[in-house]
Amino acid sequence: xxxxxxxxxxxxxxxxxxxxxxxxxxxxxxxxxxxxxxxxxxxxxxxxxxxxxxxxxxxxxxxxxxxxxxxxxxxxxxxxxxxxxxxxxxxxxxxxxxxxxxxxxxxxxxxxxxxxxxxxxxxxxxxxxxxxxxxxxxxxxxxxxxxxxxxxxxxxxxxxxxxxxxxxxxxxxxxxxxxxxxxxxxxxxxxxxxxxxxxxxxxxxxxxxxxxxxxxxxxxxxxxxxxxxxxxxxxxxxxxxxxxxxxxxxxxxxxxxxxxxxxxxxxxxxxxxxx
Amino acid sequence: xxxxxxxxxxxxxxxxxxxxxxxxxxxxxxxxxxxxxxxxxxxxxxxxxxxxxxxxxxxxxxxxxxxxxxxxxxxxxxxxxxxxxxxxxxxxxxxxxxxxxxxxxxxxxxxxxxxxxxxxxxxxxxxxxxxxxxxxxxxxxxxxxxxxxxxxxxxxxxxxxxxxxxxxxxxxxxxxxxxxxxxxxxxxxxxxx
Numbered sequence: 001x002x003x004x005x006x007x008x009x010x011x012x013x014x015x016x017x018x019x020x021x022x023x024x025x026x027x028x029x030x031x032x033x034x035x036x037x038x039x040x041x042x043x044x045x046x047x048x049x050x051x052x053x054x055x056x057x058x059x060x061x062x063x064x065x066x067x068x069x070x071x072x073x074x075x076x077x078x079x080x081x082x083x084x085x086x087x088x089x090x091x092x093x094x095x096x097x098x099x100x101x102x103x104x105x106x107x108x109x110x111x112x113x114x115x116x117x118x119x120x121x122x123x124x125x126x127x128x129x130x131x132x133x134x135x136x137x138x139x140x141x142x143x144x145x146x147x148x149x150x151x152x153x154x155x156x157x158x159x160x161x162x163x164x165x166x167x168x169x170x171x172x173x174x175x176x177x178x179x180x181x182x183x184x185x186x187x188x189x190x191x192x193x194x195x196x197x198x199x200x201x202x203x204x205x206x207x208x209x210x211x212x213x214x215x216x217x218x219x220x221x222x223x224x225x226x227x228x229x230x231x232x233x234x235x236x237x238x239x240x241x242x243x244x245x246x247x248x249x250x251x252x253x254x255x256x257x258x259x260x261x262x263x264x265x266x267x268x269x270x271x272x273x274x275x
Numbered sequence: 276x277x278x279x280x281x282x283x284x285x286x287x288x289x290x291x292x293x294x295x296x297x298x299x300x301x302x303x304x305x306x307x308x309x310x311x312x313x314x315x316x317x318x319x320x321x322x323x324x325x326x327x328x329x330x331x332x333x334x335x336x337x338x339x340x341x342x343x344x345x346x347x348x349x350x351x352x353x354x355x356x357x358x359x360x361x362x363x364x365x366x367x368x369x370x371x372x373x374x375x376x377x378x379x380x381x382x383x384x385x386x387x388x389x390x391x392x393x394x395x396x397x398x399x400x401x402x403x404x405x406x407x408x409x410x411x412x413x414x415x416x417x418x419x420x421x422x423x424x425x426x427x428x429x430x431x432x433x434x435x436x437x438x439x440x441x442x443x444x445x446x447x448x449x450x451x452x453x454x455x456x457x458x459x460x461x462x463x464x465x466x467x468x
Contacts (some may be wrong), residue, residue: 165337167329168322170428170444174333177437187403190389230321244319246314 005146012088032209036273043133043207043271046214053126058107065130072138080268082202083257085150092156094256095132096218096247102129121247123213123258130215135207139268144201146261153257155251160258163251164196175255176226202270210275217262218247221255328352335376340369340434352431356424356442359449364457371458374451378465386446386454397466406438413460414468422456425455 010185035041054064054072068074083094100120111117120123148154167174173226178187183194193200206217215223226244245251312320325333328348331340340348365371375389376382382390384401394402395409403404414421424431427442427449441447447455458464 162333165335166322166325166333167337167435168325170443170446171439172329172332173335173439174438175336176335180335182437183403185403185405187405189401189403245318247364249315251318 010171032273037250041207041273042209043205043273046130046133046205046207046271047137048136049126050130050132050195054134055129058109060104060108064102064107067102070193072104072232075135076138077142080144080173081143081146081152083153083156083260084146085152092150092216092253092257094248094252094253096128096216096251098137099131103203109252117137123215123219129205129214129216129219133214133271136205136268136270141242141268142268143267144199144260144263144268146264148261156254156256157261159250160254160256161256163273164258169226171226175229178224181221190256195259196262199266201260202269203274205270206272206274208274215255215257218252221252222247230252278314322371326432338435338437339378345434348434349431352428352434352440352443353424356427356431357449358423359453361450361453363453364419364460365450365455366454367454368434368457368461368464370451371454371456372464374447375455375458387441387451389455398450411457411467413462419456419460422459423452425457426452 017229051071054068055070057063057066065072066074066112074208079095082098085092086098086101089105091097093101100111103109103120111121117237120127123129148157152202163175164180165174165176167177178192179194180196182192183197184190201217205214207214222244296373320400328340328343331343331348332338334341343351359365372378374384374387375395376384376387378398380395381401382396384390388403389409390399392403392405393407393409394404394440395412397410421432425438426447428440429438430440432445436457439446442449442452459466
């Protein structure tokens with residue numbers, strides 16, 4: 001897809017090591033900031049794609065707009081309060097999970113259809129990422145406000161906090177080791193951010209030009225698990241056998257809830273733009 | 276390493292996941308079992324493989340064990356250290372260098388990966404600042420046995436350290452660690468030149 005590729009080539013053309021060092025230290029290089037100021041943001045294409053999908057009828061003839069209003073009128077501000085508990089599906093859901101539930105429960109998409117599921121999960125697919133980005137953008141300018149009113153929300157939040165600090169796997173890491181204890185340090189050249197204290201949830205979903213993709217927080221959390229947490233590469237073993245929690249699982253949503261609650265009061269500004 | 280003290284202890288929560296302590300290594304399921312286990316079950320098992328020392332380090336301070344006193348903790352960790360037959364200083368310095376961080380790959384190495392956290396060879400500029408620089412390490416008069424123990428199980432010297440227990444988890448073999456020690460203590464090593 002052309003619209004997604006235009007950015008990276010320009011960005012990656014910069015000098016290798018020097019660029020890498022400055023990226024790690026200041027998050028965004030100035031030429032990207034400048035592009036942003038000119039109103040050019042590679043993530044905006046995903047909002048447009050999501051808006052289109054939002055108004056497109058599913059197998060049973062209903063579109064998201066049928067229930068949530070033209071241009072998502074009734075979803076304004078919804079993302080700022082997510083993840084939260086939903087009675088109709090009896091669980092705490094994040095944006096990815098909620099959209100999947102709406103599509104399968106209310107629009108005639110078949111949850112058991114492997115082809116649909118694959119297309120939904122897919123990073124570059126037409127459903128999950130564009131729709132999540134679009135719906136999130138409907139909360140732009142609003143303050144994050146996650147309340148733990150429901151007992152299930154409280155329970156999952158506490159579990160998220162526990163998971164954050166849980167040291168596991170062959171590297172003895174936890175989310176908290178890298179993002180709380182070592183925040184501000186460099187792992188190799190990569191600066192370690194503190195998503196909790198610095199309320200970084202505000203810029204998720206984010207476009208990451210390193211991978212030329214839009215990432216939802218599900219993608220971010222699961223990738224950190226995969227890359228660092230349960231990495232079990234042993235000399236006598238050819239393969240790591242478990243890498244990351246399944247998508248839409250409570251493990252992922254618990255961590256999202258923990259980080260999003262910490263971002264209460266900060267303003268949603270999506271899509272973010274990250275290295 | 277500065278220890279960060281946060282107020283408040285972890286609340287004991289109803290675990291969604293059972294914790295079975297003392298499983299020293301995350302065990303991969305055998306082939307036959309592999310098919311039956313769903314991703315959810317596999318992930319649950321992976322978390323339940325948390326050992327009791329990791330669990331003790333899972334409080335918000337992250338760097339101070341809770342529930343095991345520091346001396347017992349260190350003693351237990353030291354008891355896990357296996358020494359290679361040929362002694363703690365290996366013979367294959369070149370392999371040691373590769374495991375430490377392969378200069379041909381800009382200092383990367385999949386299993387040792389010391390440059391993720393330490394600087395050392397001045398030619399490798401892509402190095403982390405999480406641990407102290409190991410530049411000139413071999414000239415500090417440190418006993419190679421202590422270096423070996425540090426790499427095999429850093430928690431024997433510094434409980435809950437962010438430095439992974441690479442020998443303990445089987446990420447590196449004893450002989451491989453000995454080669455890393457040889458590389459670090461060799462006067463001709465780029466670390467010490």
